Amino acid sequence: MQEMMNSLQPISSWLPDLNGPLVIAGPCSAESESQVLKTAQALKQIPQVRLLRAGIWKPRTRPNTFEGVGEAGLPWLKLARQETGLPVSTEVANGRHVELALKYEVDVLWIGARTTASPFAVQEIADALKGVDIPVLVKNPINADLALWLGALERLATVGLTKLGAIHRGFSSYQTSKYRNLPLWKIPMELERRFPNLPLICDPSHIAGARSMIYEVSQKALDLGMQGIMIETHPDPDNALSDAQQQVTPARLQEIIKALAVRTPSVDSPGFQQELDELRGQIDRIDHEIMEALSHRMQVVHKIGDAKVRHGVTALQVKRMDQIIQKQMKLAEDLDLRPDYVQDIYRTVHEESVRTQTEMMHQAGHDVGNKA
Numbered sequence: 001m002q003e004m005m006n007s008l009q010p011i012s013s014w015l016p017d018l019n020g021p022l023v024i025a026g027p028c029s030a031e032s033e034s035q036v037l038k039t040a041q042a043l044k045q046i047p048q049v050r051l052l053r054a055g056i057w058k059p060r061t062r063p064n065t066f067e068g069v070g071e072a073g074l075p076w077l078k079l080a081r082q083e084t085g086l087p088v089s090t091e092v093a094n095g096r097h098v099e100l101a102l103k104y105e106v107d108v109l110w111i112g113a114r115t116t117a118s119p120f121a122v123q124e125i126a127d128a129l130k131g132v133d134i135p136v137l138v139k140n141p142i143n144a145d146l147a148l149w150l151g152a153l154e155r156l157a158t159v160g161l162t163k164l165g166a167i168h169r170g171f172s173s174y175q176t177s178k179y180r181n182l183p184l185w186k187i188p189m190e191l192e193r194r195f196p197n198l199p200l201i202c203d204p205s206h207i208a209g210a211r212s213m214i215y216e217v218s219q220k221a222l223d224l225g226m227q228g229i230m231i232e233t234h235p236d237p238d239n240a241l242s243d244a245q246q247q248v249t250p251a252r253l254q255e256i257i258k259a260l261a262v263r264t265p266s267v268d269s270p271g272f273q274q275e276l277d278e279l280r281g282q283i284d285r286i287d288h289e290i291m292e293a294l295s296h297r298m299q300v301v302h303k304i305g306d307a308k309v310r311h312g313v314t315a316l317q318v319k320r321m322d323q324i325i326q327k328q329m330k331l332a333e334d335l336d337l338r339p340d341y342v343q344d345i346y347r348t349v350h351e352e353s354v355r356t357q358t359e360m361m362h363q364a365g366h367d368v369g370n371k372a
Helices: 002-006 033-044 070-084 095-103 119-129 146-158 186-194 204-208 211-223 250-259 270-311 318-334 339-371
Strands: 022-026 049-053 088-091 108-111 136-139 164-168 200-202 228-232
Touching: 002 146, 022 033, 022 250, 033 049, 033 070, 033 250, 049 070, 070 088, 070 095, 095 119, 108 119, 119 146, 136 146, 146 164, 146 186, 164 186, 186 200, 200 211, 204 211, 204 228, 211 228, 211 250, 270 339, 318 339
Parallel strands: 022 049, 022 228, 049 088, 088 108, 108 136, 136 164, 164 200, 200 228
Antiparallel strands: none
């Protein structure tokens, strides 16, 4: 499987002459022929837009909401491609969708977050695509599960697809957040670490949930080295039939694209490379000191665990945990460190301490039981 994923084709093989990040744009939903054509004609005037997107089938959370026009919208996409030359893409959620999309010569397919979360549905799509040479983009599942995301990609690779890409659209959460879907950037970054040949694209529309944040999320994605963005674009966003608040006009899309700073993963400059090597050397030495400090800390944790075992004290001391975190967050502010960053670190450190002491107590009880 590793070999299959490493042999994936780059985006430039799907879309020749791609210069810079891939920009995919178009309405959340295809609502009418005139709407699709008006959008496509406006996007054609933006050179960076290389792929027109539009939802034909819209899996909605609740019934009695707009769920797309269905097959009736596929000829609109085909006509849009004929009139503008833009390749077209749409979401598929089952084998029948795949058959219809191929019938109307859709250029690129994507699998939505709800479908990615269902291995049975992904397998049905994979079976329908066996022997078909078409690019397929896979959105992350709605829940923060890297294995599900990776599993969907692997199912498609197994049937012979080599033009695969991943779309990061954020993850649902019960937490209150400024985002519609939490970015949790570390998850797509881990996917990229495991499979550096896998094209990774960001969907800032679904992460943000509000058009005012599209630029911010797009820039973050490019800063992390993602190879493209998918932005929902509508000629009249406020009156869109779905996800109105997160769609932008073609004019606003053009402004966003012009404002984005595109960075490269490396630069051919001996001076820069020498400076970078020196700074990374400093980081390596600091990391070594951190590891030694963590090792020393764990030695003390073991001594505390021994004392707790002897005196019959529980491993978890909630009050102590809160004291540690509050103290370190105050220190973080004094040292100009982001408190949330320090809080995440110390929660992990403390959880490992509790886990270690719990195992010590379990072992002590096991030893006593054996003696009895």
